[in-house]
Amino acid sequence: xxxxxxxxTLTSLWEWTKLTVRAPATASALVKAAKxxxxxxxxxxxxxxxxxxxSSGFLDYLSGAPPVEFLxxxxxxxxxxxxxxxxxxxxxxxxxxxxxxxxxxxxxxxxGKGSLADIMAVTAVLQLVMTVILLAQTVALLxxxxxxxxxxxxxxxxxxxxLGHAVNIGHGFNSLGLSTGxxxxxxxxxxxxxxxVVSVFGIGPVGELR
Numbered sequence: 001x002x003x004x005x006x007x008x009t010l011t012s013l014w015e016w017t018k019l020t021v022r023a024p025a026t027a028s029a030l031v032k033a034a035k036x037x038x039x040x041x042x043x044x045x046x047x048x049x050x051x052x053x054x055s056s057g058f059l060d061y062l063s064g065a066p067p068v069e070f071l072x073x074x075x076x077x078x079x080x081x082x083x084x085x086x087x088x089x090x091x092x093x094x095x096x097x098x099x100x101x102x103x104x105x106x107x108x109x110x111x112g113k114g115s116l117a118d119i120m121a122v123t124a125v126l127q128l129v130m131t132v133i134l135l136a137q138t139v140a141l142l143x144x145x146x147x148x149x150x151x152x153x154x155x156x157x158x159x160x161x162x163l164g165h166a167v168n169i170g171h172g173f174n175s176l177g178l179s180t181g182x183x184x185x186x187x188x189x190x191x192x193x194x195x196x197v198v199s200v201f202g203i204g205p206v207g208e209l210r
Contacts, residue, residue, distance in 0.1 A: 013128060013129075016125060016129055020129045024158075024161055024162040024165040024166070025169060027162070028122045031125045031166075032121065032122060032170060036124075038117045040124075041123075041124040042097070044124035044127070045120070045124045045127055047128070047131075048127040048128045048130070048131045049095075049127075051135070052088075052092045053085055053093075054089060055135055056088050056092075056134075056138075057084055057085025057088050058138070059138050059141060096123070096127050098194075099190060100119055100120045102189045103119050103183070104116050104119040104120070105189075107170070107186075108171075110182055112167075112172065112173060112182070114170040122167075122169060126159070126163060126166050129162065130159050136151055137151040160183075164180055165179075167182050
């Protein structure tokens with residue numbers, strides 16, 4: 001039931017997943033009304049990142065996924081070894097936290113009224129829901145790859161639809177178009193931030209020319 005959705009149990013997480021798929025605006029409104037402490041939201045984002053990182057790393061290990069390769073203009077190939085589960089988890093946590101913060105900052109500058117705690121909460125619950133879908137996708141890819149691809153497409157739909165409503169409800173925009181703009185600008189901000197971090201600190205995957 002919706003009354004026990006904030007209980008930290010697998011049952012309540014499954015209820016959240018169903019509600020987010022069925023009625024994402026209602027899910028975000030319930031989260032915002034719950035007034036979750038920001039520390040709880042951060043813990044949820046960390047949990048989602050760690051679990052998604054471990055599942056992705058586990059899938060790469062079992063499937064023997066090859067390195068990621070990019071063909072350069074001069075004909076050489078730039079190859080990146082896939083990160084292990086730990087690094088994938090760290091990347092996922094960092095991206096999750098950065099997304100929530102970017103949506104807060106960009107949304108505020110576009111007239112949004114949501115607090116940092118509001119935005120962290122609605123994005124944290126959505127990330128936990130996506131972790132449930134990712135786990136289902138991982139299992140499906142191991143058993144029925146075609147089904148796994150279908151769940152991937154479904155997951156992307158649920159994520160962007162849910163994120164649009166989360167931003168809309170969290171910031172009180174009453175406009176999915178404006179919310180979409182905030183999301184797009186937030187992703188641009190994250191890419192720029194990641195580029196700066198890699199450039200300044202040298203943190204990130206190191207490619208090898210072949």
